[in-house]
Amino acid sequence: MKYNFTVSPDFPPERIASWYIFNTWLQKKLDIAVHLELHNNFKELQASIDNDAVDIIYTNPFEAAGLVRDKGFMPVATPQGISDEAVIVVAADSDVDKVEDLKPGVKVALTDDQDVNMISMMMLEPAELNKDNIELSNQDNYVLVAKQLMNKKADVGFFYKAAYDELSGMIKSQLKPLVTSEISVIKHMFLVSPRFKEHHAALQEALVTMSDDDKGKQIVTDLGFEAWDKQTQEETEFMIDLMDTLK
């Protein structure tokens, strides 16, 4: 049997090769065939999920909610010491210096990364802004969000912090972060489908011990973190509850 593996499309493009290398490691470690399919956006990912074409996924808690509660996916691991945070950004030369300076009617550039959008909307609340009094401009990726700000086509941008940090120095020099979330408890996670159940324990063991050897450690480092932590069902359910409070 061949399994399908995917990664939510909010990782920096520079990490594409690292995920393919990870998949090679995964297949050797578990001695199973796994096909890695990377999607260009969340819409494509959702279509794949709807078609039950995903067995293994590394994704954000927003996507995880539906997978766990509607499709019976099981949590495996989370990256150690890394949480999902969002940054609200304006152009470097903008008159806006704090969230409270933003007024109704502002144009917001954003991607379809729903956990980032939810966290970002929460950070706009002190300015009494909500989806009914702002204009949204959907973009395919965070570089395009940055370009919207730089070209004055949008007033505000929502960024996944990890993606913002990976923007080039040239781009970042033309941007000004207003506020960065410090939530700490919302994290990406590795999940597997009920179809993959027989390999769940082996995958969990492989991931939590991955950084014990030099080769595994290098692969994890190339993905942008240091190690994997075991993720329990209850920890996942609670993270989903937290996401529900932000809806």
Added chain:
Amino acid sequence: MMNVMKKEDVVGDYKEYTLSLYDGSEKTVYVTDIEKPFPEGKLIVSRTDTQGIITHCNEAFVFMSGWKEEELIGQPQNILRHPDIPKAVFKDIWDTLGANKKWSGYLKNLRKDGSYYWVNATVIPNVRNGEVVGYASVRRKPAANQIKKIEVEYAKMREQEGGAS
């Protein structure tokens, strides 16, 4: 044992209040007029059991409450209760959660040192296998204008209730 406020922990001039709690008991609190600003981007997260006893809290919760984590775990969530919040608000919270629904609203929380901070709070039941096993609470920075409005509304409600909670 329930942790209670001590006068020696309070910073600044204070007033003493006796709070009537939902379970019929009472407790004394010391309240100052000092506001602790809500930090940008932070989210206060806590979790209680079905009786409202704190089982988990994050760093932002500890920081804003002024209590140590070990002083918070095992304590009732009403350790944060400020006398300016009308009794009817707490009744509404418990009634809403009792109906298995999400509660959202503004709360003024009391710190260990007698100062306060306003939050935009959301509380939801944690449902596992169809059963409520506890409640998760998330509190974030509120809009200043909303607080101005709610202060007036809560003052009216307190007056109808016959003074501070």
